[in-house]
Amino acid sequence: MKSLLSIEPRFAETDQMGVIHHATYPIWYEMGRIKYCDDLGMPFKNFIERGIHLAVTELSVNYKKSTRFGDDLKLYTYLIGFTKIRSYFKFELYNQNNELVNTGFATLAWLDQNMKPLNIQKTHPDIFEVFSKHVVNES
Incomplete structure (x- = not known):
């Protein structure tokens, strides 16, 4: 399953060059x-209420093309791997011309309230x- 999130970049998310800042x-x-979790019927806030935390242990961002304030962006999120203690997500960001501009x-x-696996x-x-049931096979 791929989850779609429409993004309208805010001016505050730009850098001095008018480009969306890399940290965004x-x-x-x-x-x-x-x-993605909401679309699965597993609202993220429910994890917190159940004492479950998801900690980012690895993050990569690949900038392919600049995005700017005023762009209409579509972010696709999908699960490419899942084990009893980890989840692996992939992200694809497209601009209004359907060009792939960013991947991640x-x-x-998965951690308990004591931050233990x-x-x-x-x-x-x-x-x-x-x-x-929702892991996407990339091959």
Whole structure:
């Protein structure tokens, strides 16, 4: 499953050159992950209420083309891997001309309230089952 998030960049997200600042993309990725969970029927806020945390352990951003204030952007987020303690997300950002302008990847670890690794399969099988069914095979 791919989740779609429409993004209208804010002027505050630009740098001195009028280009979207490089630090903005990981924030958009986070928005994409939250939307992805919502689309799965697993609202992100419910994880927090259940004492579950998702910590970013790896993040990469690939800038292919500049984006600017006024662009209409589409961020696709999908799960490319999932284990009992980690989730692997990929991000693709397209502009209004349907050009791929940015890609990213994030690894997140499932943690308990004490920030210790959480075996989501054992402790929350409902979450494990839903996420396991939605891994996208990239090949």
